[in-house]
Amino acid sequence: MVMISEPSIAQTMTTSIANVLVTQRNEILQDWMHLQLSSETMRADLISEAELRIESDRFLEVLAPAMRSGNFSDIRALEYKPVLEVLERFSRSRGLQGFTPSETATFVFSFKQPLFNALRKSGDKDLSEQFENVWAANLLIDKLGLYTTEVYQQSREEVIRRQQGEMLELSTPVVQIWEGILALPLIGTLDSDRTSVMMETLLQKIVETRSELAIIDITGVPTVDTLVAQHLLKTVAAARLMGADCLISGIRPQIAQTMVHLQIDLSEVTTKATLAEALRFALKRSGRATQGKTAKE
Amino acid sequence: MDRIPILRMGDLLLVTIQVDMHDQLASALQDDLTSKITEVSAKGILIDISSLDIVDSFIGRMLANTSAMARILGAEAVVVGMQPAVAITLVELGLNLSGVHTALDVEKGVEMLHDRIGTPELGDTDVRF
Numbered sequence: 215m216v217m218i219s220e221p222s223i224a225q226t227m228t229t230s231i232a233n234v235l236v237t238q239r240n241e242i243l244q245d246w247m248h249l250q251l252s253s254e255t256m257r258a259d260l261i262s263e264a265e266l267r268i269e270s271d272r273f274l275e276v277l278a279p280a281m282r283s284g285n286f287s288d289i290r291a292l293e294y295k296p297v298l299e300v301l302e303r304f305s306r307s308r309g310l311q312g313f314t315p316s317e318t319a320t321f322v323f324s325f326k327q328p329l330f331n332a333l334r335k336s337g338d339k340d341l342s343e344q345f346e347n348v349w350a351a352n353l354l355i356d357k358l359g360l361y362t363t364e365v366y367q368q369s370r371e372e373v374i375r376r377q378q379g380e381m382l383e384l385s386t387p388v389v390q391i392w393e394g395i396l397a398l399p400l401i402g403t404l405d406s407d408r409t410s411v412m413m414e415t416l417l418q419k420i421v422e423t424r425s426e427l428a429i430i431d432i433t434g435v436p437t438v439d440t441l442v443a444q445h446l447l448k449t450v451a452a453a454r455l456m457g458a459d460c461l462i463s464g465i466r467p468q469i470a471q472t473m474v475h476l477q478i479d480l481s482e483v484t485t486k487a488t489l490a491e492a493l494r495f496a497l498k499r500s501g502r503a504t505q506g507k508t509a510k511e
Numbered sequence: 512m513d514r515i516p517i518l519r520m521g522d523l524l525l526v527t528i529q530v531d532m533h534d535q536l537a538s539a540l541q542d543d544l545t546s547k548i549t550e551v552s553a554k555g556i557l558i559d560i561s562s563l564d565i566v567d568s569f570i571g572r573m574l575a576n577t578s579a580m581a582r583i584l585g586a587e588a589v590v591v592g593m594q595p596a597v598a599i600t601l602v603e604l605g606l607n608l609s610g611v612h613t614a615l616d617v618e619k620g621v622e623m624l625h626d627r628i629g630t631p632e633l634g635d636t637d638v639r640f
Contacts, residue, residue, distance in 0.1 A: 457591065
């Protein structure tokens, strides 16, 4: 139940606030609309007056029954579910429309003034009781307003997660650049996840195309640390176990220096500065193999 | 106890490993292979592991040992058809099977063996790179 006063007073309080909300709904709505339209956060470019009225009314509609329960502090309780649903839909659509999270939360906060006006006018003469009412409503509205920013955060995070997934897919293309020669141009930071995906994709492609040479180009990789280097070396080793060879190309001067300082052992791996050099080397290698075969026939 | 069949292709021997190897099967295979190499004077052996989707250090060692045995008897060994997941596992286990030659499949394995040992049918007088 209510946390700030005893049950009997709470009962009176809830009845009075919820009642006011119900009996004075139209006046409160008018008052609120007037306030919102004249406020500096009103984004007439993003939302029309009619839409705003509908949204505001819907909020009032679900808020009254929730308040009637007497619970003014726990917005996760069952009675507030409809309110949270309305706010969630509202926050998401506002976010999509281009409103900032503050603008969206302000919608909820701006409700305080019309509500308090109505409470004051409701004729309740007991000042301390009035103050209790106002305070309880204030805390509640704060929580509801903050809830909209939480929803906003969550939907941003969903977008980021989705984009990360897409980027992961986009970022490991294995291309066959010549008969028997594959190229894997890596772009961006290499972390464990990406590297295992890359490793599997490359090795799978080696089997599918029966390519004996793969060039891993790291021109697009900004930094190489010991972890990244280990991943690369593992990929090379795995490919070799399968019967294919890997070259690493696109090693920038800075990275070459870093690798030596980190004492990364590349003695087992053929490395070239550019993809072009690597391709030339690969062609020579496979050319030699072809030459060898022709000679035998 | 089943034994793994050994097929002969010219002067090459082909072995396909399709089942889980256990101690007895592995040593039976090594027995059979070494005998056969000597018996037909094989110059190369191909060990096809394309059906294996999991491999442990035991198999890793078995492959390395078998290659070494063959070499002592004058035959080159090539392991072919390693699956990507298996290769990754072996690398993670730190087994790099140095000294074991590998090829993507049987066809390339045969090519590699012929490169190394020469193709007997054509004789040895071709100009080779």
